[in-house]
Amino acid sequence: MKLTLKIWRQKNSNDKGGIQTYPIDNVSEHMSFLEMMDVLNEQLITQGTDPIAFDHDCREGICGMCSMYINGEAHGPDRGVTTCQLHMRKFKDGDTIYIEPFRAKGFPVIKDLVVDRTAFDRIQHAGGFVSVNTSGNTQDANAIPIPKDDADKAFDAATCIGCGACVASCKNASAMLFVSAKVSQFSLLPQGKVEAKRRVLNMVEQMDKEGFGNCTNTGACEVECPKGISLENIARMNREYLKASLASD
């Protein structure tokens, strides 16, 4: 395949940045999108120019490090995948592909396609945990049976890989899908219920401080989420938040 790539270049967080055009030839349909980027970078290096910086690590869709905005969609046109799992067979010979970083106030650009997502870490510092110390004396793992349905729902919420596609896809740059997945995982499990109130209040407060927008129920986040995190989690978080804010003890 022969492609034209329009890629966002930005030297650092202070640079204004802009789109540059790169033609690329001999792209195999079996390549992953990032392998195509590797080939382009190898060409740029051979020409003695600065390769395109992009985040990536596991290349099997689980670390959540890769983060491109491809033709106006987080992780590109395929569904249920991260950019590293996107394959070139989803494109056609002669296509022009626009590649940009995730854009959100909460995710400042570091360089080219690399953004700073530490806001997600800080939201979790505020409450994304169960307060239990390491000890060889916690109770037996089977001491509290957990209904399979709850355990499965908690697992589904916990599959979030923290990539930030939800934020990038949202017109309000809202982080509600991400935060609600974390809140849901813990609130569905007996171990997490003890601190549920404190957790949801603190995490939502931190989310707001980081400059993420609010949720207006457009659902783009759910569509673009590589792990299929459901909007139900946002509803659950709203219930948790209301309960924690309004109900007295």
Place this chain on the structure above:
Amino acid sequence: MATLDSKIPEGPLKDKWTNHKNHINVVNPANKRAIDVIIVGTGLAGGSAAASLAEMGYSVKAFCFQDSPRRAHSIAAQGGINAAKNYQNDGDSTFRLFYDTVKGGDYRAREANVYRLAEVSANIIDQCVAQGVPFARDYGGLLDNRSFGGVLVSRTFYAKGQTGQQLLLGAYSAMNRQIGKGKIKMYNRHEMLELVMVDGKARGIIARNLVTGEVERHSAHAVVIASGGYGNVFFLSTNAMGSNVTAAWRVHKKGAYFANPCYTQIHPTCIPRSGDYQSKLTLMSESLRNDGRIWVPKNMKDVEAIRNGSKKPVELSEEERDYYLERRYPAFGNLVPRDVASRAAKERCDAGYGVNATGEAVYLDFASAIMRYGKEQATIQHEHDASDARIKELGTKVIENKYGNLFQMYEKITDDNPYKTPMMIYPAVHYTMGGIWVDYNLMTTIPGCYATGEANFSDHGANRLGASALMQGLADGYFVLPYTIGDYLAGDIRTGAIPTDSPEFDEAEKSVVDRLNKFINNKGTKSVDHFHKLLGKVMWDKVGMARDEKGLKEAIAEIRQIREDFHKDVFVPGTVNEFNPELEKATRVEDFLELGELFAMDALERTESCGGHFREESKTEEGEAKRDDDNFAYVAAWEWTGDPGKAKLHKEELTFNDIELKQRSYK
């Protein structure tokens, strides 16, 4: 000079750890605040240690090169974590887990370490459940188990196909709690490039801030290396792109012995490579071997027909298929340990029976499992006259529930539907059992420098059993290091903060800055990847699944040549003082090029076959690996002497008091 004292406690095997814990020094809570510990790496081993040490009161500084500790490569582990809980009432016990692990490791691990691992395994599951890790459960609400290769019980706990992510998120959440309290200072996007030693002790690191490029000094009373394995020395592996040996190699060059570098695990079930542009290989969880049957065609004409597309694998009858694992190993069948399964696949493909264009693929087939589960479901749902199509539909649903995300991943990569046609798989480098030598306390031969998880060598011998990596990482971090490190740090309660303006820090920083500048100023003509790929090819061809003297000697010479060319001709664009991924790669590949040579030397020196290390010269008449306990029942610990080719070998003899050494058999 450092000596090899493994510090294994006296007494009966089952009491060693308890007695040891009861008698080592502890640091009182008020003093812990004044003690700093640096942890390099935030996977299961590093993350769990960081959280636990901070909870105990130490001041922890944790480092990872990723943008968040949650992304460390432990996250990619799929199948599960072992623990001797005996929830399935199949006779599991601490001893049985210990026994399976030593046997699975082909009797090349330390008895005392492995027993301790088995002993704390059950605590790990308790701890993780308390943290809110959503393990799979059955309808009664209790934890579910599956079985893995090389064992005869079901002791593997799992969270669908992403057990690693769920356990890492557990450790990460425990870290978050301590980061929020200020007890852990987290350094994301930082890479350790040097160890700093003061008066013969590990006292800090030099790290580069990968965003600004700034070279920083960090001091501490102890340094823990939890930086994972070095499988990327092969260029293509299932490791993440960033996984590297640098932290481990830097402490090796400062005096920590490197043990058994040649022990590499080649995982049998990975997606075969598709082209030269390939950047990494993807693992399909070993749990698939619970239900998948591995085969190649019996007849060469079918192999050819499949390769040229005139026949489909599903068209072959049972008689036309060679289920070679079931044929060769009737007792364990498709669930033989990884090393055995990988070599058997290579044997068939070398004989010409590989089923894809490259000749490097075998089938992993779920058709019989789908029918078996379908019949079971039909009975449960009282559909006694269900058609084959209906049975298939019901069975497919069961398989989807068990492995859905893995099947989806396979389909996304290969564009093949594994519910309808068998998966194609081939072995790939996955894990390194070798690593930094540590004593029973997990301390390296450098005082105050520890190594945990995959970065050390201690628990898996020459082959690791499935679902044991997660167990070891968390055992080290939650339940071993937090105790043993106190024994050392008790001597530091009056030391006070370690200054970073000492000549030792000056010198270490200068060496790092010089190294980085050398790359930028080199102005060669070839990319870092160019050399990494050359190294990987030599490693795979000559130091891979089967090794012989001639190939290993060639490999050593070739690696030296590649290293020389690399230093002469590598081109690293950009500058030191900016976000520069090529510069990161350059320092990592420089270290891989040294490790690769030591790796081949170690393989050359060990003329026996054991576990993942297979020497052509040492096999039985049937072609199975032949161990040589009389001459090789030792840990090979290598000391740096200024050149990887001149490393000095030290031997730690392995003694087995509680297990009888046998030639491994899974027949």
